[in-house]
Amino acid sequence: MLKKIKISHLKQVISPSIVHIHVDQSLNAKLLSIYIYTSAVVSLIGGSDRHLYKMFRVVLAALTIIALVNGETCESPEFKVVSHSTRDARLTAESAAQLEITVKCKNGKQPGTLYADINGQVIPCAQTPTAPGKYFIGVAANTHKELASGRTKIKLYDDDSYSALRKARTEDATKAVKPFGQVELNHPGVSYGPWLPSEFFAVCTFGLVWWAAYRERSKILG
CATH class of the missing domain: 2.60.40 (Immunoglobulin-like)
Incomplete structure (x- = not known):
């Protein structure tokens, strides 16, 4: 027969700092907590129930693989x-x-x-x-x-x-x-400059200079 396992017995096996699970823990931390609880159950069951003992060993192995896969973090980002x-x-x-x-x-x-x-x-x-x-x-x-x-x-x-x-x-x-x-x-900061860009004023200035020069040339030739 499988002996009864009390939660208080589990808490004695597992460190109290590990028993406490904070709500903001990541998936890896939760998997680790489940892994530790399962390990404790396996150690307490021992050989009292062979089939249940094998089942917990399979669950423990699966959790180990999942924890290793999910435990991989980003390297050299x-x-x-x-x-x-x-x-x-x-x-x-x-x-x-x-x-x-x-x-x-x-x-x-x-x-x-x-x-x-x-x-x-x-x-x-x-x-x-x-x-x-x-x-x-x-x-x-x-x-x-x-x-x-x-x-x-x-x-x-x-x-x-x-x-x-x-x-x-x-x-x-x-x-x-x-x-x-x-x-x-x-x-870069914000601009408080004029609405029209400086290129527009440059083109207008060039146009006025060209128009004045053309007008003076027309007067001389006329």
Whole structure:
């Protein structure tokens, strides 16, 4: 007969720090928790029930394979960034910018969700099912001055690093979290210049000079 296994007995076998499962854990962490529980059950069952013991061993092996496959993370990520931002201050009183980030991993494993840290504010990156490996970030400002011109560094976090970032309680602990990567937002700034481009004035000036020269030439020949 299979002896009864109490949850309290399992908690004695497994470390209390592992028993507690946080709600923001990734799939790999949940698989690891299931793996540990199954290992504990197998060790407690022992040889009391041969068939049940074999079944748990098969489940344990399957969880091991799944954990290894899903545990593969993106290696040596490369980032390609295309940015668009407000350029003309005469058309709108607000500024906005958008980044299109393409992530390419050396081992071909794409990260799941990415989070962007923009000046201390962390927001999730948008994704589209039709373009795997591409992530989008939108930034909006009420005034043109709020969106700083120049290059702004943006830290990117994947699920694991973002989980570590959320658990950090102090400023030093936050700085110690290694981001998944870093990109830059290049915003040249907005223009307050005239409505007509400078090329238009150049063409008009050239036309006036040519017309004046032609008129003087006509007077001389006449």
